[in-house]
Amino acid sequence: MSSPDSLSHMNGPDATVHDPRRRRAILIAVCIALMAVIASVSGLNVAQPQVAVEFDASQSTVLWMINIYTLSLAALLLPLGALGDRVGRKPILLAGLALFGIASAAAGLATSAAMMIAARLFAGVGAAMIMPVTLAVITSTFPDGERSKAIGIWTGVAGGGGILGMYLSAVLVDWANWRWLFLLPVVLVVAAAVTALRAVPNSREQTRHRFDVVGSLTSVVAVTALIYVLHEGPLHGWTAPLTTASLLVGVVAAIGFVVWELRRPAPLLDVRLFGDRRLASGSLALLALFGVQAGIFVVLFPYFQAVLGWSGLRATVALMPMAATMMLSSGLAPRVAARAGPAPPWPPASCSAARVWP
Structure with a gap:
């Protein structure tokens, strides 16, 4: 078995960790980091009415506070994940945790809507550095026999982070102040950073090819433009010049990327x-699933609170069965995939993802 010092300089598959205790520590570190990222996706949904009153903000501005985080995360996920593979996963993970923690604290101290949007933007950048690296750390350090189990736990934590974010956010909104929502990500970031410094090896991939700058830029433009269309289309009109121009830019950038x-x-x-039907169908199912889920959360939280007069906690409990079911099914996905075999006619999204990620 290699020592921790030698592991820190290994590349690719050579970074496999054979000590079960150290693997557990690695899994704890990356799962805590992932939970911080996922909790921040759903947490602010609970506080929409309070944030709107605090900053005298329109519904569109509040939605930008919520969605700018997801937008920057989605747009930068590919390039920053690839950068982590080249530069080293551990330094990118630690840098992402630092940026994410500072930005989350800034969001909690925001004095204006503009400051809140900027803080959430940088938090999304940090999240885009964290999320793909956590999975890459698992695939590079866990041996083949343990990798699927670790990814199943990673997937379950992704669902659990959303639940934790919603529940604790609701408690804090009802019993304290919405600004305390951002304390949870900061605490999780500190815990993840301390554990990662001790346990996570600095693996990287060796390649003779240059970093794909053109692909990175076109992917960022495509994702940003298309999400802007979906966000602003209902407000300005689907045929408005800016909406049409953004749609055109997004489509051209997406085609150029491909x-x-x-x-x-x-x-x-x-x-x-x-071109693999299993991967394509699973990806489309995931896109539909999380798209609908995000829409439900954004619409129902303000409806429950502003229209029905429910507390944040009651609104969260009403949506908890859906989130809890997703978390449990994600944790069972590796077992279902193993029993269903390598080529079922229409695999569940979580099974396809679990089969492809390793």
């Missing part, structure tokens, strides 16, 4: 993989 990646010897995202 064409460019097909020509790259080492693509940022190998789009040829989506």
Whole structure:
């Protein structure tokens, strides 16, 4: 078995950790970091009415406070994940935790809507550094026999982080102040950083090819423009000049990304993989699932609180069965995938993801 010091300089598969205790510590570190990221996705939904009153903000502005985090996370997930593979996963993870923690604290201390939006933007950048690296750390350090179990736990924590974020946010909104919502991510970041410093090895991938700058830029433009259309289309109109221009930019950038990646010897995202029906169907199912879930949370929380007069905690409890079921089913996904075999006709999204990620 390699020593921790030698592991810190290993690349790719050589970073496999054979000590079960150290693997548990690695899994704890990355899962705490992931929970901080996921909890921040859902947490602010509970406090929409209070935030709107605090900053005298319109519903569109409040939605930007919520969605700018997810937007920056989604837009930068691919390039920052690839950067972590090249530079080193441990330094990118620690840098992401630091940026995420500072930005979360700034959001809790925000004095204006603009400051809140900026803080959430930088928190999303930190989250985009954290989230893909946590999974890459698992795939590079866990041996084949343990990897699927670890990814199943990672997936379950992703669902559990959303539940924890909603529940604790509701408690804090009802019993204290919405600004305390951002204390949880800061605490989780500190715990993850301390554990990661001790346990996580600094693995990286060796490659002769340059970083895909063009693919990174086109992916960021495509995601940003298309999400802007979905966000602002209902407000300004689907045929408004700005909406139409954003849609055109997003579609052109997405097509350009696909064409460019097909020509790259080492693509940022190998789009040829989506020729596999199992991966394509699973990805579409995930897109539909999380798209609907996000819409439900954004709409129902203010409806329950502003229209029905429910407390934040009661509104959260009303949505808890859906979130809890998702968390439990995600944790069972590796077992279901193992029993269903490698090629079921229509795999559940979580099973497809669990099968592809390793």
